Amino acid sequence: MKKSKLILITMCAAFVISCNSKPKVITAQTEADTNENVSGIFSEGNEGNQPANSQLGTSFTEDLHKVVVKEILPATKYVYLKVTEGGEEFWIAARKQEIELGSTYFYRNGLLKTNFESKEYNRVFDRIFLVSSLVAEDHGNNTGTLSADFTSEAEQTLQKENIPTHTEEVIQHKGSIKIAELVANPTAYEGKTVQITGKCVKINPNIMKRNWIHLQDGSKNDFDLVITSNTFVPEGKTVTMRAKVVLNKDFGAGYRYDLILEDGVVIE
Numbered sequence: 001m002k003k004s005k006l007i008l009i010t011m012c013a014a015f016v017i018s019c020n021s022k023p024k025v026i027t028a029q030t031e032a033d034t035n036e037n038v039s040g041i042f043s044e045g046n047e048g049n050q051p052a053n054s055q056l057g058t059s060f061t062e063d064l065h066k067v068v069v070k071e072i073l074p075a076t077k078y079v080y081l082k083v084t085e086g087g088e089e090f091w092i093a094a095r096k097q098e099i100e101l102g103s104t105y106f107y108r109n110g111l112l113k114t115n116f117e118s119k120e121y122n123r124v125f126d127r128i129f130l131v132s133s134l135v136a137e138d139h140g141n142n143t144g145t146l147s148a149d150f151t152s153e154a155e156q157t158l159q160k161e162n163i164p165t166h167t168e169e170v171i172q173h174k175g176s177i178k179i180a181e182l183v184a185n186p187t188a189y190e191g192k193t194v195q196i197t198g199k200c201v202k203i204n205p206n207i208m209k210r211n212w213i214h215l216q217d218g219s220k221n222d223f224d225l226v227i228t229s230n231t232f233v234p235e236g237k238t239v240t241m242r243a244k245v246v247l248n249k250d251f252g253a254g255y256r257y258d259l260i261l262e263d264g265v266v267i268e
Contacts, residue, residue, distance in 0.1 A: 006211040063108050066137070070100050075120050082130075091125050104137035104232070135204055176240060180219035186259050189245040196225065196261070197240040197268075200233045207249060213264065215241075226257060229264035240268040 071082035071088065078096050082089065083105075092110060099105075110129030117124050176197040182189055198215030201224060205211045211234050214224040227243050243261035250256040 091128040094131040107131045107134045178219040179217050179225045195242045199238045227261040227264040231266050
């Protein structure tokens with residue numbers, strides 16, 4: 001009798017567990033819906049905050065997608081892109097940024113949504129991936145290049161009077177060196193920790209366990225100085241950072257730099 005009762009209890013428990021193990025269903029969603037826990041790109045008031053879709057603790061190549069842009073639909077705060085990967089064509093949505101038709105981009109950890117409604121375009125995407133960070137294949141080349149032999153030509157440029165450019169020159173923090181000074185003679189600083197004061201003109205967050213901060217200080221605005229850091233710096237903010245100078249660094253996936261600063265720490 002006790003044995004029969006035990007069998008009956010076991011069968012009931014198995015039935016309850018099986019009822020609670022149904023597959024999760026992603027319901028239809030519109031562009032106005034909040035989705036902070038995954039992408040952060042459709043959330044109001046998210047400016048200046050680190051995107052929630054963190055890639056910390058995973059390798060950069062894990063779930064890495066390489067896509068070619070075939071169509072661009074810009075929206076108010078983000079951009080829809082029809083892309084191809086491995087012969088497959090689909091749509092993705094990312095934060096608003098400059099995208100070149102026909103160019104190649106990388107992204108990780110896209111969230112699949114079905115029947116996604118865009119009110120701006122009055123259309124429903126049967127299938128779309130929400131992407132928190134999208135970077136160009138030639139990302140590293142967009143920061144400017146250094147002369148191969150680091151000749152004195154760049155040093156002579158420093159002796160000329162600094163002429164204001166399209167970006168206002170940043171007031172230097174005591175102890176900071178100018179970006180133009182670093183670019184002119186990078187070998188003198190290789191392996192050393194330097195202090196830089198500049199305005200964040202672009203940031204690619206949570207790539208390869210770090211944030212990629214692009215700084216300009218008005219001294220050489222054809223060159224974005226990239227600093228990697230665990231600290232998130234919003235675009236438009238002026239900061240002073242200390243970081244280590246590294247030359248000829250190749251991370252892969254388009255992240256190659258003649259000059260980059262690593263392990264940056266914000267001090268002001």
